Amino acid sequence: MQICRSVEEVRRLRPAMKAMGFVPTMGFLHEGHLSLVRQAAAENDTVAVSIFVNPLQFDSAADLDHYPRAVERDLALLEKEGVDLVFLPTAELLYPPGFATRVEVGGVADRLEGPARPGHFSGVATVVAKLFNILQPQQAYFGRKDAQQCAVISRMVHDLNLPVEVVTAPTFRESDGLAASSRNARLTPAQRRQAPALYQALEAARQAFSEGERNRARLEALMTRTLAEQLGENAPDAEGRRAWETDYATIVDPDTFVPSETLGEEALALLAVRLGEVRLIDNMLLNSASISAGRDSSSPDY
Amino acid sequence: MQICRSVEEVRRLRPAMKAMGFVPTMGFLHEGHLSLVRQAAAENDTVAVSIFVNPLQFDSAADLDHYPRAVERDLALLEKEGVDLVFLPTAELLYPPGFATRVEVGGVADRLEGPARPGHFSGVATVVAKLFNILQPQQAYFGRKDAQQCAVISRMVHDLNLPVEVVTAPTFRESDGLAASSRNARLTPAQRRQAPALYQALEAARQAFSEGERNRARLEALMTRTLAEQLGENAPDAEGRRAWETDYATIVDPDTFVPSETLGEEALALLAVRLGEVRLIDNMLLNSASISAGRDSSSPDY
Numbered sequence: 001m002q003i004c005r006s007v008e009e010v011r012r013l014r015p016a017m018k019a020m021g022f023v024p025t026m027g028f029l030h031e032g033h034l035s036l037v038r039q040a041a042a043e044n045d046t047v048a049v050s051i052f053v054n055p056l057q058f059d060s061a062a063d064l065d066h067y068p069r070a071v072e073r074d075l076a077l078l079e080k081e082g083v084d085l086v087f088l089p090t091a092e093l094l095y096p097p098g099f100a101t102r103v104e105v106g107g108v109a110d111r112l113e114g115p116a117r118p119g120h121f122s123g124v125a126t127v128v129a130k131l132f133n134i135l136q137p138q139q140a141y142f143g144r145k146d147a148q149q150c151a152v153i154s155r156m157v158h159d160l161n162l163p164v165e166v167v168t169a170p171t172f173r174e175s176d177g178l179a180a181s182s183r184n185a186r187l188t189p190a191q192r193r194q195a196p197a198l199y200q201a202l203e204a205a206r207q208a209f210s211e212g213e214r215n216r217a218r219l220e221a222l223m224t225r226t227l228a229e230q231l232g233e234n235a236p237d238a239e240g241r242r243a244w245e246t247d248y249a250t251i252v253d254p255d256t257f258v259p260s261e262t263l264g265e266e267a268l269a270l271l272a273v274r275l276g277e278v279r280l281i282d283n284m285l286l287n288s289a290s291i292s293a294g295r296d297s298s299s300p301d302y
Numbered sequence: 303m304q305i306c307r308s309v310e311e312v313r314r315l316r317p318a319m320k321a322m323g324f325v326p327t328m329g330f331l332h333e334g335h336l337s338l339v340r341q342a343a344a345e346n347d348t349v350a351v352s353i354f355v356n357p358l359q360f361d362s363a364a365d366l367d368h369y370p371r372a373v374e375r376d377l378a379l380l381e382k383e384g385v386d387l388v389f390l391p392t393a394e395l396l397y398p399p400g401f402a403t404r405v406e407v408g409g410v411a412d413r414l415e416g417p418a419r420p421g422h423f424s425g426v427a428t429v430v431a432k433l434f435n436i437l438q439p440q441q442a443y444f445g446r447k448d449a450q451q452c453a454v455i456s457r458m459v460h461d462l463n464l465p466v467e468v469v470t471a472p473t474f475r476e477s478d479g480l481a482a483s484s485r486n487a488r489l490t491p492a493q494r495r496q497a498p499a500l501y502q503a504l505e506a507a508r509q510a511f512s513e514g515e516r517n518r519a520r521l522e523a524l525m526t527r528t529l530a531e532q533l534g535e536n537a538p539d540a541e542g543r544r545a546w547e548t549d550y551a552t553i554v555d556p557d558t559f560v561p562s563e564t565l566g567e568e569a570l571a572l573l574a575v576r577l578g579e580v581r582l583i584d585n586m587l588l589n590s591a592s593i594s595a596g597r598d599s600s601s602p603d604y
Contacts, residue, residue: 007463011465098409098457099461100407100408100409100410100411100457100461101405101406101407101408101427101457101458101461101462102405102406102408103403103404103405103406103462104403104404104405104406105402105403106402106403106404107400107402108402109402125403126462129462130461130462130463133462133463133464133465134463136465155400155402155403156403159401159402159403159432160403160405160428160431160432160435161309161432161435161436162435163313163435163438
């Protein structure tokens with residue numbers, strides 16, 4: 001396994017590597033990442049992974065500081081998976097003095113996580129464009145847990161004619177339904193026990209949708225109610241801060257991320273919930289076939 | 303010569319084409335473009351040229367409407383030069399419904415032409431990124447007449463790690479010194495006779511600089527005075543509009559495009575002048591060696 005810490009090293013090794021599948025990560029790898037790595041390995045000659053906690057996509061300095069890191073453990077995991085190349089840049093390498101360019105995506109990036117985290121999607125699009133240009137993969141893999149990120153990256157790739165295919169893979173869930181996320185490591189044991197509430201709220205919406213419910217307001221109220229039931233008591237503490245908070249619980253069009261008044265045969269349920277200091281997101285595709293196909297019977301896009 | 307009107311055609315032909323030199327143009331080709339094509343041919347296995355009047359980089363609908371076009375003549379010229387591939391997209395192909403991504407360059411793009419033409423450099427950077435991703439050239443050629451554009455594109459390529467080398471080539475000048483530009487075709491015969499005033503103003507600055515003048519204000523005043531002398535009478539017409547107008551006549555740092563109070567051994571003189579309906583720009587590198595080296599003895603960057 002080659003570990004590259006400069007662009008020049010990648011450029012030197014790349015020509016001999018043939019068709020490459022690429023998994024960009026922020027490290028602190030979990031089973032969700034590893035399932036992407038395995039899919040990339042099955043579908044390509046070679047596999048590259050990047051580990052980079054991208055400061056450009058954090059809207060909060062505290063969130064960046066607290067983002068969990070474990071590079072040595074990550075490298076051991078990737079070595080075991082037979083990964084060919086790991087790109088391990090520093091922030092100084094990717095954003096040297098004088099750096100002044102941003103890739104800005106409109107439309108789908110302007111909703112939900114967009115206003116909730118100013119600059120986030122611009123930071124994601126910019127670093128992903130850079131990583132694609134450095135690694136030059138044929139296919140790049142992203143988890144559908146970050147559904148809106150998948151849509152923003154697909155939009156960018158299409159709009160800028162980047163010569164790479166974006167592949168999205170089902171959300172990896174723990175046995176209790178919690179979507180795998182590096183941020184889960186920051187939950188207290190009590191919060192960790194509460195966290196499957198997001199999955200349960202999405203499941204409630206999926207169930208109602210599959211039974212024919214097409215009223216968006218009622219589906220959203222069902223998710224909000226399920227969250228409240230599962231997360232429990234929420235009295236403000238001495239500083240007036242509540243134990244948890246729903247940022248959004250909404251149903252949107254899976255292509256545009258616009259909430260549509262009338263729902264058709266397919267819709268996307270999305271949640272963002274703060275548990276203590278940790279903000280979790282999750283989503284589930286609702287479609288009329290979702291009873292038989294079970295969870296993660298998502299369309300190829302999410 | 304292959305004429306490609308779709309991205310798929312380029313993607314199909316590209317793998318067989320080896321090292322490619324690429325000259326992006328807005329058509330209405332002149333000797334300046336053709337000198338770039340010849341340099342690209344001398345330095346690469348194959349040469350590609352794009353012809354696309356990019357609506358995204360025009361801040362004025364009238365300027366876009368009046369931009370001169372002559373595709374059949376352009377294709378005949380390129381055929382004669384032995385060009386291998388011409389990419390001839392439509393606006394609908396490059397900006398289909400739903401298109402929502404922009405490449406935004408800060409710093410050098412925020413000055414002079416930036417505020418003078420809102421959205422211009424964002425439009426340039428976006429289309430050039432797209433063309434690079436479609437053509438995947440090893441080298442791309444730009445004329446130094448558009449010095450700030452060269453700097454913006456170099457910044458973008460560096461910041462986004464695009465795998466292409468930006469080559470800038472000397473400004474091609476007519477025998478009277480006027481910088482070749484497609485927009486020159488829109489000048490009336492009288493304006494065409496006046497237009498070398500820009501070159502003369504730059505030459506006056508170059509001469510003074512080479513004789514030791516390092517006071518920015520005095521060099522700028524010399525350019526402004528030379529323009530007034532050469533362009534002549536400028537009384538407002540019935541609508542209060544003057545025959546010509548200096549948008550800027552300035553001396554900046556060649557790397558940052560910031561006007562520096564104290565000038566060193568190298569500086570860039572830049573002009574933007576409106577003659578009737580036509581806005582012309584030109585520039586010249588001033589350096590202490592410029593007496594002996596003559597005009598266009600520019601650094602590799604301009």
